[in-house]
Amino acid sequence: MSQAGTTAESPPAAKLTLMTLTAMVVGSMVGAGVFSLPSRFAQETGVLGALVAWAVAGTGMLMLAFVFQNLAVRRPDLDAGVYAYAKAGFGEYLGFFSAFGYWASACVGNVTYWVLIMSTLGAVFPALGDGDTLLAAALSTLGLWAFFLLIRRGVKEAAAINRIVTVAKVVPILVFVVLALFCLDPKVFAANWGGAAYAGPLFDQVLGTMLATVFVFLGVEGASVYSRHAKRREDVGRATVLGFLSVFAVFASVTIVSYGILPMGETAELRQPSMAGVLEAAVGPWGQVFVSVGLIVSVLGAYLAWTLMAAEVLFVAAKDHDMPRFLSRATPADVPVSALLMSTLMSQAVLVVTLFSEDAFTFALNLTSALTLIPFLLAAAFALKLVTRPDPLAGGGRGTPREITVAAVATLYTAFLLYAAGLKFVLVSFIVYAPATLLFVKVRREQGRRLFSPGELVVCAVSVVGAVLGLLALASGWLSL
Numbered sequence: 001m002s003q004a005g006t007t008a009e010s011p012p013a014a015k016l017t018l019m020t021l022t023a024m025v026v027g028s029m030v031g032a033g034v035f036s037l038p039s040r041f042a043q044e045t046g047v048l049g050a051l052v053a054w055a056v057a058g059t060g061m062l063m064l065a066f067v068f069q070n071l072a073v074r075r076p077d078l079d080a081g082v083y084a085y086a087k088a089g090f091g092e093y094l095g096f097f098s099a100f101g102y103w104a105s106a107c108v109g110n111v112t113y114w115v116l117i118m119s120t121l122g123a124v125f126p127a128l129g130d131g132d133t134l135l136a137a138a139l140s141t142l143g144l145w146a147f148f149l150l151i152r153r154g155v156k157e158a159a160a161i162n163r164i165v166t167v168a169k170v171v172p173i174l175v176f177v178v179l180a181l182f183c184l185d186p187k188v189f190a191a192n193w194g195g196a197a198y199a200g201p202l203f204d205q206v207l208g209t210m211l212a213t214v215f216v217f218l219g220v221e222g223a224s225v226y227s228r229h230a231k232r233r234e235d236v237g238r239a240t241v242l243g244f245l246s247v248f249a250v251f252a253s254v255t256i257v258s259y260g261i262l263p264m265g266e267t268a269e270l271r272q273p274s275m276a277g278v279l280e281a282a283v284g285p286w287g288q289v290f291v292s293v294g295l296i297v298s299v300l301g302a303y304l305a306w307t308l309m310a311a312e313v314l315f316v317a318a319k320d321h322d323m324p325r326f327l328s329r330a331t332p333a334d335v336p337v338s339a340l341l342m343s344t345l346m347s348q349a350v351l352v353v354t355l356f357s358e359d360a361f362t363f364a365l366n367l368t369s370a371l372t373l374i375p376f377l378l379a380a381a382f383a384l385k386l387v388t389r390p391d392p393l394a395g396g397g398r399g400t401p402r403e404i405t406v407a408a409v410a411t412l413y414t415a416f417l418l419y420a421a422g423l424k425f426v427l428v429s430f431i432v433y434a435p436a437t438l439l440f441v442k443v444r445r446e447q448g449r450r451l452f453s454p455g456e457l458v459v460c461a462v463s464v465v466g467a468v469l470g471l472l473a474l475a476s477g478w479l480s481l
Contacts, residue, residue: 018239025243030169033216034251035295038258039274042267044208046195047259053206054252057213060413065244066406067383082375083317089382093456098375099317100436105371106310107346112364113299114140119272120292132354140351148344151307152335169301172294176279177253183282184260192259210420214369216251314339324442370425373418380410427473430466
């Protein structure tokens with residue numbers, strides 16, 4: 001650890017139970033995404049395509065959850081989650097990129113929460129529009145810094161609040177599923193089975209939903225990020241799988257029952273949060289109010305969890321000498337205050353960018369998903385590497401056939417998601433990734449080390465070229481925000 005973090009920066013870590021870790025996973029995944037699912041899916045596919053998409057996404061993400069569970073057991077020394085796995089498997093520079101990408105995705109994702117809250121309130125206060133007006137950005141800014149002050153009080157307090165909010169926000173979603181199921185019209189459901197004429201072939205329909213499924217499942221790795229806070233190491237893997245299975249059932253149910261309320265063409269045109277529009281069509285205006293209140297509670301809870309995770313990634317990376325040493329500072333209450341401040345500033349910058357976006361919510365949602373794919377791919381690939389060759393740090397032996405299968409499927413799935421994201425968001429991701437190299441250079445200079453190895457220079461060149469192509473595409477109009 002750097003000298004800057006040897007005194008006040010090293011308080012005893014707060015210890016979290018299995019229930020709290022599971023609540024962190026559920027709280028991270030159940031956020032803005034679930035309330036946008038009816039419209040997002042209806043824009044791409046019908047009932048059949050939705051069932052296939054959830055089967056693919058559910059299987060792939062379950063394998064990824066098993067990967068994090070297996071890694072927590074086989075490499076308990078790696079207690080920084082996604083970032084630590086990439087570093088251990090593929091070196092410091094890719095590990096740094098994984099840490100930065102995961103952190104950036106959390107910060108961008110936090111902006112979607114405020115956009116959706118303002119869009120929800122915009123149904124009552126037109127000046128807020130779809131969450132992308134100047135007034136909406138100003139109010140979101142107040143929210144950003146209010147949460148900064150709350151979290152600064154301490155991880156224990158924030159985690160306890162998150163546990164309460166997790167229960168409060170799941171209840172309205174379950175009520176939505178039950179009410180929609182009772183109001184389901186079999187004729188409407190049957191008409192939506194194969195998808196509307198605009199949906200295209202089944203493969204394209206499924207492909208179009210993949211980024212949406214990635215976004216709603218972000219947070220499946222939440223317990224691994226908090227490994228250093230766990231009372232028992234084995235609780236990390238259990239919380240990951242338990243949290244995933246819980247939310248998977250909820251997400252799939254929300255999507256499927258919505259097809260029985262409105263024709264998918266009408267659902268596709270609903271303003272976000274589209275879940276509110278669906279329930280309004282099913283039970284009347286009070287349904288929209290009910291969902292809107294539930295959304296605000298849900299999104300604020302998810303924002304709390306994701307802000308904690310974003311700061312935690314930077315903090316642990318700095319303590320491992322992979323981020324500048326100023327990010328390793330923590331308060332006596334175990335809050336990584338410098339990392340928390342940097343995370344809030346990043347979200348603030350992205351919030352300003354959304355003012356120039358054609359569709360602020362969708363842009364931020366897709367960019368969040370795309371930024372997360374590289375850290376996920378590197379973690380899955382490391383798990384595959386770990387179980388296919390002897391590793392003295394993991395007991396020396398190869399993995400079981402089950403572990404090999406799980407790691408292989410998770411790796412293929414995350415690679416497929418990069419393909420599904422498309423060139424647009426890959427290039428935009430490079431625009432975010434490339435400037436981060438300045439932080440890497442700062443770290444190396446702090447340590448008096450050579451800036452890049454030959455292999456790292458190649459990775460740097462690829463990221464810079466990708467960023468330049470992305471900027472040229474934006475300037476020429478081929479890409480748009």
